[in-house]
Ligand code: C2E
């Protein structure tokens with residue numbers, strides 16, 4: 556057999572895969588200059604408190620405004636940046652953008668995604684502290700979202716260092732990985748973000764209430780991601796889920812939402 560056993564490169568020539576590989580190399584080569592030119596920006600998606608629909612914060616989502624190619628989505632370039640190592644300077648740039656934007660918006664929680672590769676960087680905690688200091692965003696208004704992977708759980712010192720800064724830590728895409736609740740309970744996460752799959756997969760939907768209760772018992776707040784319908788919003792509110800995010804509640808946009816948390820009397824219940 557000619558198939559390679561090392562897991563690298565195509566086993567046999569596969570034109571689709573070769574094309575994909577070429578595109579990735581192309582993007583990888585272009586990214587450092589694109590970063591210098593300021594082509595990486597953020598969109599912001601509102602995070603709502605389900606009890607009264609007040610906007611309590613935003614999740615910052617990376618976009619690459621690539622001349623001649625429109626807006627490139629993060630799933631196309633974040634994995635590339637993780638492989639080349641550019642994720643470190645890119646991540647710092649995006650974090651700084653988000654904090655600077657958030658500093659001008661009193662009361663708003665700014666939630667930024669952090670790659671597991673950044674978590675491995677021994678300079679991470681110092682660089683987050685430096686960005687908070689330079690932008691003037693209070694630590695309590697910054698949340699870092701870390702996807703639930705097997706690796707995440709091995710970075711206890713980094714997680715503890717970040718928590719010690721006074722920022723919040725969210726476990727992103729919770730329910731797609733393999734962490735046991737027993738392990739989670741020993742890590743300094745303040746919030747669990749339930750993956751949208753919980754809403755779409757009926758078998759998981761059955762355990763939704765239990766998951767929310769367990770997260771609460773572990774001292775975490777819960778955000779449901781991927782809320783696309785009024786029925787999903789109602790169900791989650793009934794189950795006591797704290798916060799929600801999804802196309803039904805607000806799409807990612809270039810600007811911050813009009814974000815001053817609504818007073819109960821100003822609330823619009825129509826939607
Ligand atoms: P994520 O952190 O889980 O972010 C949520 C993703 O779900 C976003 O996709 C958002 O646009 C999308 N989404 C929001 N509401 C809905 C909904 O109702 N239905 C569905 N189907 N999707 C919804 P996006 O912006 O394409 O980002 C994809 C992923 O890329 C993110 O998933 C995150 O893991 C990663 N990412 C995005 N920005 C950054 C970044 O600045 N740094 C790092 N390291 N990763 C990032």
Ligand code: MG
Nearest residue numbers: 614668700727
């Ligand atoms: Mg996220």
Ligand code: MG
Nearest residue numbers: 668700702727
């Ligand atoms: Mg994520």
Ligand code: MG
Nearest residue numbers: 727728748780
């Ligand atoms: Mg997520």
